[in-house]
Amino acid sequence: MTTLLLVLTGCSLNQQEIFNAALKMQDVNSKQVHTVMTFHMSGSGLDPDVQQQVDAASALLNNATLGFDAKAKTNQQKTVSQAQVIMNLVTPQVTLNVPIWVDSDLAGDTPKLTEIIQLPQIAKVTLPDQFKSKDYMVLNPLDQQNPESGNLDMTKLMELSQIFRDKEISFLKSYSKRFNPNFDTVSSSSEYMTTDDGSKIVRRYEIRLDDKQFKDLIRYTVNNFVQDKEAMNFIKDFMDFTLQVSQGPDQEKNLKAFDQAFEQFDADKQAEFLANFNDVMDQLKDVNILGDKGLDLQYYLYNGYIIKESGTINLKLDLAQMNQFVQALNGQQGASGEAKGALDMLVNFNTEVSGINAPIEIDFPEVNKTNSFNMTDMTDLLKKADKKN
Numbered sequence: 001m002t003t004l005l006l007v008l009t010g011c012s013l014n015q016q017e018i019f020n021a022a023l024k025m026q027d028v029n030s031k032q033v034h035t036v037m038t039f040h041m042s043g044s045g046l047d048p049d050v051q052q053q054v055d056a057a058s059a060l061l062n063n064a065t066l067g068f069d070a071k072a073k074t075n076q077q078k079t080v081s082q083a084q085v086i087m088n089l090v091t092p093q094v095t096l097n098v099p100i101w102v103d104s105d106l107a108g109d110t111p112k113l114t115e116i117i118q119l120p121q122i123a124k125v126t127l128p129d130q131f132k133s134k135d136y137m138v139l140n141p142l143d144q145q146n147p148e149s150g151n152l153d154m155t156k157l158m159e160l161s162q163i164f165r166d167k168e169i170s171f172l173k174s175y176s177k178r179f180n181p182n183f184d185t186v187s188s189s190s191e192y193m194t195t196d197d198g199s200k201i202v203r204r205y206e207i208r209l210d211d212k213q214f215k216d217l218i219r220y221t222v223n224n225f226v227q228d229k230e231a232m233n234f235i236k237d238f239m240d241f242t243l244q245v246s247q248g249p250d251q252e253k254n255l256k257a258f259d260q261a262f263e264q265f266d267a268d269k270q271a272e273f274l275a276n277f278n279d280v281m282d283q284l285k286d287v288n289i290l291g292d293k294g295l296d297l298q299y300y301l302y303n304g305y306i307i308k309e310s311g312t313i314n315l316k317l318d319l320a321q322m323n324q325f326v327q328a329l330n331g332q333q334g335a336s337g338e339a340k341g342a343l344d345m346l347v348n349f350n351t352e353v354s355g356i357n358a359p360i361e362i363d364f365p366e367v368n369k370t371n372s373f374n375m376t377d378m379t380d381l382l383k384k385a386d387k388k389n
Helices: 002-007 013-025 048-061 154-176 211-226 229-244 251-263 267-283 319-329 375-388
Strands: 030-044 065-074 080-090 095-105 112-118 136-139 186-195 198-209 290-302 305-318 342-354 372-374
Touching (some): 013 154, 013 305, 030 048, 154 229, 186 305, 198 211, 229 251, 267 319, 305 319, 372 375
Parallel strands (some): 136 372
Antiparallel strands (some): 030 342, 080 095, 186 198
């Protein structure tokens, strides 16, 4: 959402209003969020085997609903937070209800993060026998002794994330003032809605993009971003941030190599990159990315906050067009064996936000050795089994 808001934020007042509201939402200390998503997929003109697979997937996906009920709270410094998310997936064949709790404290010398997942029955039956009777799985990603941390220094990641978040917001505020794609994609209106304060007049903003506008926006964004010194420095900061939290043996070497490559990205290489990119966009002109309904997003603002988001994203893939595009990029015009048919995907979503900065209670389940297991325990067990084999 942040990326989308960035590229759609130009000089128009409507766009700036959405952007300001999105930034204000970053300072919210508590909220409840209810999201519902539905999908529709179809395929036509495909090879018979592929068509059969798409039809089978469509029958499942088109009758599915994915929902999230979440509530979260944090302190003013964003160092201590708690959250609960209940995911609901309903399909003709199965209904899944998966509650998740997160408790984090990054304020002390030893940051802590605990995640608790209540496992659905369909997941429990796949576990090793020792864990099949357990209701909860517990994860501690910040425990460096745990394999869950992978190749990342999770403690350092959380610390740097706090620092980088401030840099990101500062950059977005500055860059939005220089971002002007020269076409306004936002309209606005007012309507009555139920809010935390009762029925109130809410400002509604709608963003609409068709396939051509979407591609024009991508072209403008990349060209503008690459030629903007502050934007490129932001990319450098982001990559440095990513490399600094890596625990790989070549961390320092990779960081130095990236910084050196960045410094060598002079005006000539910048011009060469943009020439190649714009050539690709020219060839992409006749390749569908968005379907007939395009991209349609609505934001509802009250007291400067986004209290509701809804929309439709229509993706379309014409396999023949995409095949010709790939061949052109590879210099293989007219190659045989062209694909045929098209895929169409429609995603609808609706998100409502309430209880902004209001007191919220989150009840964590009591977990113990009888009703839960730690992800590390299962990982260790699987490792021992592998060694025996």
